[in-house]
Amino acid sequence: xxxxxxxxxxxxxxxxxxxxxxxxxxxxxxxxxxxxxxxxxxxxxxxxxxxxxxxxxxxxxxxxxxxxxxxxxxxxxxxxxxxxxxxxxxxxxxxxxxxxxxxxxxxxxxxxxxxxxxxxxxxxxxxxxxxxxxxxxxxxxxxxxxxxxxxxxxxxxxxxxxxxxxxxxxxxxxxxxxxxxxxxxxx
Amino acid sequence: xxxxxxxxxxxxxxxxxxxxxxxxxxxxxxxxxxxxxxxxxxxxxxxxxxxxxxxxxxxxxxxxxxxxxxxxxxxxxxxxxxxxxxxxxxxxxxxxxxxxxxxxxxxxxxxxxxxxxxxxxxxxxxxxxxxxxxxxxxxxxxxxxxxxxxxxxxxxxxxxxxxxxxxxxxxxxxxxxxxxxxxxxxxxxxxxxxxxxxxxx
Numbered sequence: 001x002x003x004x005x006x007x008x009x010x011x012x013x014x015x016x017x018x019x020x021x022x023x024x025x026x027x028x029x030x031x032x033x034x035x036x037x038x039x040x041x042x043x044x045x046x047x048x049x050x051x052x053x054x055x056x057x058x059x060x061x062x063x064x065x066x067x068x069x070x071x072x073x074x075x076x077x078x079x080x081x082x083x084x085x086x087x088x089x090x091x092x093x094x095x096x097x098x099x100x101x102x103x104x105x106x107x108x109x110x111x112x113x114x115x116x117x118x119x120x121x122x123x124x125x126x127x128x129x130x131x132x133x134x135x136x137x138x139x140x141x142x143x144x145x146x147x148x149x150x151x152x153x154x155x156x157x158x159x160x161x162x163x164x165x166x167x168x169x170x171x172x173x174x175x176x177x178x179x180x181x182x183x184x185x186x187x
Numbered sequence: 188x189x190x191x192x193x194x195x196x197x198x199x200x201x202x203x204x205x206x207x208x209x210x211x212x213x214x215x216x217x218x219x220x221x222x223x224x225x226x227x228x229x230x231x232x233x234x235x236x237x238x239x240x241x242x243x244x245x246x247x248x249x250x251x252x253x254x255x256x257x258x259x260x261x262x263x264x265x266x267x268x269x270x271x272x273x274x275x276x277x278x279x280x281x282x283x284x285x286x287x288x289x290x291x292x293x294x295x296x297x298x299x300x301x302x303x304x305x306x307x308x309x310x311x312x313x314x315x316x317x318x319x320x321x322x323x324x325x326x327x328x329x330x331x332x333x334x335x336x337x338x339x340x341x342x343x344x345x346x347x348x349x350x351x352x353x354x355x356x357x358x359x360x361x362x363x364x365x366x367x368x369x370x371x372x373x374x375x376x377x378x379x380x381x382x383x384x385x386x387x388x
Contacts, residue, residue, distance in 0.1 A: 015370045019344070021351050051345065057326040058346035064231050067244070071226060074248050075219045080257035090213075154321060 009040050203266050203267040211259050235342050236279040238331050246282050250275045273357045306365035329379045
């Protein structure tokens with residue numbers, strides 16, 4: 001039967017005691033309680049018996065049949081997973097093949113190679129220009145904030161409220177810039 | 188990283204940590220041995236969580252693919268068994284969420300932190316049932332009736348022999364909650380047995 005324990009009896013403690021999860025001091029304390037409390041002692045024995053039955057049943061796994069080639073299938077599927085572990089040699093071969101193919105393409109396009117390379121250089125220029133613009137924007141913003149902060153500090157009028165207001169303005173501006181950048185990326 | 192022998196006879200004697208080092212270094216035999224070691228315990232845990240054999244094989248496979256993809260991030264501060272059970276726990280819970288038709292997944296925690304007993308679902312096939320002993324069948328059946336959170340704790344503790352600390356790590360629950368829920372889960376199991384006419388439990 002499930003124990004109808006008295007007030008003050010260590011209900012949760014019994015489970016932890018049986019599981020061997022208590023400190024030695026707490027264990028001794030409970031054992032002294034069990035020696036004096038018949039319902040608790042009964043409950044300890046009942047729970048032990050129940051857990052013995054439960055664990056002997058749950059540890060029985062022989063009736064769980066796995067497909068005969070399960071290990072091989074799992075390993076093959078894991079290995080074919082694109083983001084999985086890649087052997088260093090495999091990565092090296094992939095790099096060599098990619099470079100070789102790139103070289104072949106350049107040779108194949110022959111006189112047109114100059115145009116292809118010019119296109120790549122043009123793209124790189126555009127990326128650098130956009131990155132430079134945003135870098136300059138952030139730099140100017142922080143420079144402006146530093147100048148304002150220095151001016152306020154020199155006047156002695158920099159209190160916590162104005163500092164908070166300034167920080168809020170900076171955060172809002174940065175959020176607006178990042179949203180604008182995301183929109184440009186989407187376009 | 189230490190050099191690891193790859194002979195088939197020697198590989199069975201290696202620790203989990205040595206096998207992981209081998210797998211990260213590109214030895215497929217290391218990962219294969221890890222799969223061989225843990226496939227049955229993980230499938231058993233997932234099967235008892237989900238109650239469906241085919242799904243448990245799929246989820247187990249998913250677990251090992253996640254393990255494979257994350258092996259290079261594995262920290263040797265943790266026990267591998269705790270780590271893999273954490274992945275299996277998350278994969279099982281995700282699977283139940285994705286397939287939210289099972290009654291076990293619709294659970295509401297009571298004000299005192301306990302959970303209601305659920306309706307029974309997912310009976311095993313008749314062939315499987317016949318082959319099992321009456322008691323094992325009854326245990327499995329009662330476990331399937333437990334709310335997922337309780338079933339999970341019972342399986343991790345009494346089937347996989349994890350400590351309270353390890354269970355807290357696997358499930359992400361505070362230690363106190365683990366102790367509390369485990370106690371309630373056992374009480375609920377015993378009540379279910381008594382309801383089914385098994386006295387002296």
